[in-house]
Structures are given as C-alpha cells and as structure tokens.
Amino acid sequence: MPDTDPQPSHRPAAHGIEEGNHPLPGWWSVAALISAVLAFGSLFLAVIRPDLTDPAASYDRAVTAELQAQFAEIGNLTPTAGTLGAFMTDPEKARWLRVGQAIFTTNCVSCHGSEGAGVSGPNLTDDHYIRVRELTDVADTVIGGSIAAGMPAWKDQLSMNEIVLVSAYAASLRGGFVEGKEADGEVIAPWFPGGAD
Numbered sequence: 001m002p003d004t005d006p007q008p009s010h011r012p013a014a015h016g017i018e019e020g021n022h023p024l025p026g027w028w029s030v031a032a033l034i035s036a037v038l039a040f041g042s043l044f045l046a047v048i049r050p051d052l053t054d055p056a057a058s059y060d061r062a063v064t065a066e067l068q069a070q071f072a073e074i075g076n077l078t079p080t081a082g083t084l085g086a087f088m089t090d091p092e093k094a095r096w097l098r099v100g101q102a103i104f105t106t107n108c109v110s111c112h113g114s115e116g117a118g119v120s121g122p123n124l125t126d127d128h129y130i131r132v133r134e135l136t137d138v139a140d141t142v143i144g145g146s147i148a149a150g151m152p153a154w155k156d157q158l159s160m161n162e163i164v165l166v167s168a169y170a171a172s173l174r175g176g177f178v179e180g181k182e183a184d185g186e187v188i189a190p191w192f193p194g195g196a197d
C-alpha cells in the first residue's frame with residue numbers, strides 16, 4: 001500500500017504554512033478542561049435538574065424539608081373531617097397548609113394546575129365535584145385515586161401525613177373560583193355546613 005498520509009511534519013508546506021508538532025500549551029489544556037467542566041455543569045442543570053435553578057422549586061423544597069423535619073410536632077395524622085378541617089381553618093396550623101401546598105406543587109399541578117383550576121384533572125376551585133361529597137372524600141380520592149379516570153392513587157407515594165396535608169390544601173382551594181377547566185360533576189354542600197368557613 002502506498003503511503004498516502006505521511007507524518008504531518010513531513011508534509012510539504014501549503015501556502016507557506018508549515019505544520020509543526022508541538023505539545024499543547026499548558027494554559028490551553030487548563031482552559032479546555034474548565035470549559036468541559038462548565039459545559040457538563042450547565043447540561044446537568046439545564047437538562048437533568050432544571051428545578052435546581054428554579055427559585056420557586058427550591059423554595060418549595062426548602063420549606064418542605066425544613067417543615068417535614070418537624071412532622072414529629074403534629075404526630076401521625078388520620079384523614080378525619082376534624083383533622084382536615086383543623087388544618088384548613090386554624091390560623092396556628094397555617095404553615096402546615098403551606099406544606100400541603102408544596103406537596104400539591106410537586107405532585108398534583110401537572111393535572112390540576114398550579115392554582116387548582118384544572119388541566120386534565122378537574123377544577124378544584126369551584127363547588128362542583130365528581131367523586132367528592134364531603135371533606136373526607138377528598139382524602140379518600142387522594143388515597144385510592146380514580147384510576148380509570150386518570151387520577152393516580154397516592155397511598156404508596158405519599159405518607160399519611162402528606163396525604164392529610166395535601167388533601168386539606170386541595171379542599172381549601174374550593175371557593176377560589178379560578179377560571180380554568182369547566183365545572184365537572186355536581187354542586188355539593190359546603191365543607192362546614194355549620195358555617196365555619
């Protein structure tokens with residue numbers, strides 16, 4: 001086989017430019033390494049963990065992490081009407097409703113919208129409900145889902161405390177009447193027929 005690709009240093013000079021075979025300068029290698037690290041860093045942030053640079057998401061994460069550490073304070077919750085109602089109405093428990101909001105932001109907004117006005121899932125801000133008739137039905141729907149209709153069951157994804165808090169938050173969206181998905185289902189009685197709300 002004829003040698004068609006001679007060593008670069010033996011190539012004839014083209015247009016008066018000669019190819020040399022010098023090692024790369026040290027500063028060049030350092031600059032290349034830094035660019036590669038920065039490129040992978042931005043790729044990581046932009047594609048793999050965009051939430052890390054989203055202030056709203058990191059705020060939610062911080063609030064959830066800090067407050068979840070205090071779960072001991074509220075003990076093990078059960079989804080009774082009394083417990084759900086207390087988180088919705090007691091101003092001293094308002095920060096727990098914010099944890100419910102963070103859980104909602106993380107798990108529910110894809111279908112119910114950031115303000116609960118509905119996307120594929122129903123609008124949770126009006127008085128119309130498909131499955132819910134009273135407060136405990138909100139938690140029951142979250143626990144067991146409505147699989148055939150596209151509402152996942154959360155009993156294996158969230159702790160019972162998280163289910164109670166996100167259900168209280170979801171129920172508290174009622175009455176906001178945010179314009180969004182058209183009302184589905186029937187008008188139901190107020191959460192607190194006595195008028196606590």
Ligand code: HEC
Nearest residue numbers: 107108111121122129130131132138141146149150151170
């Ligand atoms: C993948 C989409 C999806 C996600 C995620 C989702 N939902 Fe739903 N949700 C639905 C659909 C669809 C329905 C309607 C179910 C039906 O028609 O039986 C529904 C129904 C509900 C209802 C009952 C509404 C009614 O009219 O009776 C509540 C309450 C609810 N979801 C809360 C939540 C909460 C809280 C979360 C997050 C923990 C959540 N959903 C996450 C799709 C979703």
